[in-house]
Amino acid sequence: MLRDHDELAIGGEPAGGRLELRDITVRHPGPGRDGPTVWNVTLTLEPGRILGLAGESGCGKSTTAKAAIGFRRGGEEVSGASVLSGLDLLGLAPDARRRLWGNRISYVSQSASLALNPSMRVGRQLAQPLRRHRGLKGAALAQRQVELFEMVGIPNPQAALKRYPFQFSGGQQQRIALAIALCCDPEILILDEPTTGLDVTTQARISALLRDIADRMRIAVLYVSHDLALLANLTDRLAVMYAGEIVEEGPTRAVIAAPRHPYTKILLGLSPRIDDPRLVPGIPGIPPPTAVLDHCAFAPRCPYAADACHTVHPAPAAAAHGGVVRCLRADELSTVSPEPVAFAHARDAGTETLLIVDQVRLHYRNAPRPSVDDVSFKLAAGEWLGIVGESGSGKSSILKMISGLVLPTEGYMRFGNIRLDSLALARPRELCRTIQLVFQNPDASLNPRHSIRQILMRPLVLFRGELGAREREAMILAILDRVRLPASVADRMPHHLSGGQRQRVAIARAFLARPQLLLCDEVTSALDVSVQATVLQMIADLSAETGAAVILVSHDLALVRTMADRIIVMKDGMVVEQAASDALFADPQSAYTRELIAAIPRLGAA
Amino acid sequence: MNWRLLQQVGMRLGANLLTLALISAVTFLLMNVKAPEDIARSVLGREVSAPQIAEFVARHELDRPVLARYAGWMADFVRGDFGKSIVTGRPVSADVVTRLGRSLLLAALGSLVGVTAGIAIGVFLARRIGSKTDFRLVTGLLVLASMPEFLIGIALYLVFVVWLGWFPTQAGMAFSFGDVWARAVTFVLPAATIALLLMPHIARVARAATMEAFASDYVDAARLRGLSERQVNWDHAFRNAALPLVSVIGINLVYAVSGVVVVDYLFGFPGLGALLVASIGSGDLFTTQAIVMLFALVIVAINVVVDLVMLWLNPRLRLAGR
Numbered sequence: 001m002l003r004d005h006d007e008l009a010i011g012g013e014p015a016g017g018r019l020e021l022r023d024i025t026v027r028h029p030g031p032g033r034d035g036p037t038v039w040n041v042t043l044t045l046e047p048g049r050i051l052g053l054a055g056e057s058g059c060g061k062s063t064t065a066k067a068a069i070g071f072r073r074g075g076e077e078v079s080g081a082s083v084l085s086g087l088d089l090l091g092l093a094p095d096a097r098r099r100l101w102g103n104r105i106s107y108v109s110q111s112a113s114l115a116l117n118p119s120m121r122v123g124r125q126l127a128q129p130l131r132r133h134r135g136l137k138g139a140a141l142a143q144r145q146v147e148l149f150e151m152v153g154i155p156n157p158q159a160a161l162k163r164y165p166f167q168f169s170g171g172q173q174q175r176i177a178l179a180i181a182l183c184c185d186p187e188i189l190i191l192d193e194p195t196t197g198l199d200v201t202t203q204a205r206i207s208a209l210l211r212d213i214a215d216r217m218r219i220a221v222l223y224v225s226h227d228l229a230l231l232a233n234l235t236d237r238l239a240v241m242y243a244g245e246i247v248e249e250g251p252t253r254a255v256i257a258a259p260r261h262p263y264t265k266i267l268l269g270l271s272p273r274i275d276d277p278r279l280v281p282g283i284p285g286i287p288p289p290t291a292v293l294d295h296c297a298f299a300p301r302c303p304y305a306a307d308a309c310h311t312v313h314p315a316p317a318a319a320a321h322g323g324v325v326r327c328l329r330a331d332e333l334s335t336v337s338p339e340p341v342a343f344a345h346a347r348d349a350g351t352e353t354l355l356i357v358d359q360v361r362l363h364y365r366n367a368p369r370p371s372v373d374d375v376s377f378k379l380a381a382g383e384w385l386g387i388v389g390e391s392g393s394g395k396s397s398i399l400k401m402i403s404g405l406v407l408p409t410e411g412y413m414r415f416g417n418i419r420l421d422s423l424a425l426a427r428p429r430e431l432c433r434t435i436q437l438v439f440q441n442p443d444a445s446l447n448p449r450h451s452i453r454q455i456l457m458r459p460l461v462l463f464r465g466e467l468g469a470r471e472r473e474a475m476i477l478a479i480l481d482r483v484r485l486p487a488s489v490a491d492r493m494p495h496h497l498s499g500g501q502r503q504r505v506a507i508a509r510a511f512l513a514r515p516q517l518l519l520c521d522e523v524t525s526a527l528d529v530s531v532q533a534t535v536l537q538m539i540a541d542l543s544a545e546t547g548a549a550v551i552l553v554s555h556d557l558a559l560v561r562t563m564a565d566r567i568i569v570m571k572d573g574m575v576v577e578q579a580a581s582d583a584l585f586a587d588p589q590s591a592y593t594r595e596l597i598a599a600i601p602r603l604g605a606a
Numbered sequence: 607m608n609w610r611l612l613q614q615v616g617m618r619l620g621a622n623l624l625t626l627a628l629i630s631a632v633t634f635l636l637m638n639v640k641a642p643e644d645i646a647r648s649v650l651g652r653e654v655s656a657p658q659i660a661e662f663v664a665r666h667e668l669d670r671p672v673l674a675r676y677a678g679w680m681a682d683f684v685r686g687d688f689g690k691s692i693v694t695g696r697p698v699s700a701d702v703v704t705r706l707g708r709s710l711l712l713a714a715l716g717s718l719v720g721v722t723a724g725i726a727i728g729v730f731l732a733r734r735i736g737s738k739t740d741f742r743l744v745t746g747l748l749v750l751a752s753m754p755e756f757l758i759g760i761a762l763y764l765v766f767v768v769w770l771g772w773f774p775t776q777a778g779m780a781f782s783f784g785d786v787w788a789r790a791v792t793f794v795l796p797a798a799t800i801a802l803l804l805m806p807h808i809a810r811v812a813r814a815a816t817m818e819a820f821a822s823d824y825v826d827a828a829r830l831r832g833l834s835e836r837q838v839n840w841d842h843a844f845r846n847a848a849l850p851l852v853s854v855i856g857i858n859l860v861y862a863v864s865g866v867v868v869v870d871y872l873f874g875f876p877g878l879g880a881l882l883v884a885s886i887g888s889g890d891l892f893t894t895q896a897i898v899m900l901f902a903l904v905i906v907a908i909n910v911v912v913d914l915v916m917l918w919l920n921p922r923l924r925l926a927g928r
Binding site: 069071098099100101102103106107109111114115116117118119120121128129132133164166167177180 | 822823824826827828829830831832833834837841842845846849919920921922925
């Protein structure tokens with residue numbers, strides 16, 4: 001899917017606009033923030049090309065994107081230049097900038113459901129910039145609106161224009177946001193995580209649309225995303241950001257094939273691949289909150305760091321792949337790459353059946369169709385079962401029924417030799433102990449007013465009443481050590497910890513109950529890839545030690561492939577396919593599974 | 607207008623009518639479950655003869671069954687006939703209607719000032735979140751919001767009547783209909799009390815709602831489409847900030863109407879509240895019932911209007927389930 005645009009360069013200067021970011025530096029002065037958030041970012045957006053900006057949360061990629069078009073929030077200091085055909089956007093008067101925004105430069109933010117005004121018809125939201133920048137009125141305006149909705153693939157545009165944002169699906173909302181961004185034929189398009197949170201198939205369709213539009217309209221696109229595999233397939237050039245700096249930049253294909261910076265190498269190894277069910281172990285530590293200017297920002301976490309890396313701040317240097325890299329040892333390390341490992345969980349589990357789910361149906365009152373419809377499966381002790389599907393497929397509802405948060409409308413479930421026919425509150429305490437649930441979002445599942453010690457004490461008090469105070473304390477410290485958190489964390493509150501650390505606390509809490517079955521509901525979806533691998537490794541290790549079976553619910557097929565022995569594919573509440581992981585990928589039986597697998601962006605498939 | 611919307615509006619109106627019917631029944635029963643003789647005595651006093659009581663009971667038909675009397679009273683009330691006062695013998699409507707006008711005017715004036723000032727202060731603060739001004743004013747609003755209406759009223763009375771002497775004392779505030787200026791003066795302190803009652807609540811919600819709207823992604827997005835500041839503010843920020851505000855304004859209008867009772871009493875304002883207190887004291891059944899029903903009607907009307915405005919402002923409510 002990668003394109004080579006070299007022939008265009010030979011044909012002379014392309015027609016569209018070009019945006020040059022020169023030494024963009026952003027500071028957020030305030031207590032505890034000495035360094036800049038973004039440091040000396042220099043990038044060029046070429047007409048008809050897509051530049052990918054990758055990095056983990058907090059690395060400054062969104063701040064860079066907003067700063068590039070001269071948008072700043074209160075308290076932000078931006079320096080450098082962002083030049084669009086001779087105009088420095090940062091130096092322009094606010095009025096002049098506003099004449100460019102939405103007109104020659106457009107910006108699409110991550111969540112269209114938040115970026116569209118909830119109480120205004122989408123037609124009017126589309127009309128506003130057209131009136132302002134193009135002076136369109138009446139029939140010409142209406143015609144342009146319909147044209148734009150057709151271009152981004154909104155069915156029945158006439159009627160759609162009269163609807164409100166909440167009447168569209170997430171994918172359609174993002175298409176509408178895109179139509180608004182494209183309404184005045186912009187030269188520059190900035191996309192800030194535009195498909196994050198959408199289903200893979202929707203993501204694939206929107207990405208294809210973007211590629212097509214960029215090519216056809218000769219727009220220079222900056223595509224910000226944390227998803228390297230997605231960028232690998234979509235972009236022409238790729239920049240990787242770490243702690244506010246571009247650590248590597250170059251032609252996408254070359255960077256993916258032969259990354260020069262250790263961070264890029266590890267990041268690539270961390271993304272689960274459907275063609276190789278192994279992962280590089282996670283990166284220890286957390287990234288610095290601001291740019292580090294007196295040594296290499298990545299050195300403390302880098303497995304290849306030499307002494308000099310801790311004392312010298314590397315300057316960007318030309319790399320063999322035709323781009324730049326900010327690493328002292330880039331040349332020495334050119335052939336080194338981190339070795340991925342297979343996850344060691346109790347693969348050869350016993351044949352004893354732990355859980356039976358038989359023809360279970362869940363139909364919420366007033367819902368048009370059942371959330372779960374006629375689902376049956378068995379789980380052996382120690383087995384890892386993956387359940388995948390798009391949002392609304394009913395995959396999380398299954399976990400809710402097993403854990404007793406809702407009762408199935410029909411069907412039979414048995415755990416060991418106990419029938420699961422009551423809500424968690426009515427279940428024997430011992431049963432609650434052996435089935436533990438870890439949620440997607442640790443921000444919501446950890447009580448914000450309890451210290452980590454109090455949080456971890458809960459399962460011990462509830463389920464392990466026989467233990468004395470000293471034993472409990474010892475167990476808390478032991479489990480914190482197992483999830484690689486320092487003992488001092490016990491006295492802290494959840495909001496003091498990072499997202500990954502909070503999720504590790506949630507996992508520690510589940511394992512303190514010594515479960516036989518661990519239910520994981522999208523446990524890593526809110527986490528960065530470097531943290532994701534660590535968290536998964538932790539679950540794998542702990543379940544291997546305790547022999548717990550795991551049901552892993554995720555929208556990420558590649559991730560499930562990496563972790564699970566067997567996979568259930570769900571759609572609209574029904575099981576589409578159920579097979580051993582390897583078999584499912586080698587020979588998918590249903591059209592839907594094939595579609596899902598095809599939609600997954602592949603690394604190194606080019 | 608569509609069928610679903612009509613259905614929703616219809617259901618809300620129905621629910622409100624039901625509320626009114628319940629209020630009327632409860633009020634009537636509370637006032638009338640006493641024996642007819644006791645009602646007569648509470649009006650005529652202890653020292654009355656048996657024939658006098660019998661005559662009173664017969665004249666006001668108090669010997670009919672309670673439910674029959676309720677039905678009769680309700681039927682008259684719906685037609686606008688509030689009956690005759692059992693104390694003064696005059697038609698209830700004569701007193702009630704003029705006072706209703708004054709009280710509504712008072713509540714409306716107070717609400718208008720309170721809501722306008724509240725929104726202005728809230729929006730002003732929303733643009734200065736975290737500043738010293740913000741902190742001081744928010745603290746002040748919190749103190750004010752926690753004061754009951756009689757305390758605000760007494761404080762105003764002490765300052766402007768007793769201390770500064772800007773307004774005549776209660777005794778001197780006899781309602782003179784000839785003098786427009788004197789009439790206007792009598793409104794100032796009661797209306798100010800009601801305004802101060804509402805203002806802090808409105809200001810706090812307006813501040814939070816405006817702050818949230820301005821921090822939203824859709825306001826950033828609107829700005830990044832190059833729209834004018836006026837469009838960003840009005841079409842995108844304030845329109846969405848209005849949603850939580852409207853429901854709070856509704857609650858506070860109800861608060862203002864009920865505040866009239868206390869304010870009348872404090873300032874000797876000749877409104878419906880004063881008459882309500884007096885009629886309960888003198889055992890004047892029909893006057894009390896009529897006033898309670900009128901208050902209920904006004905409050906229900908406010909709720910209906912707020913519901914309709916919410917439906918108009920919030921497409922999610924209007925189009926739910928489609």
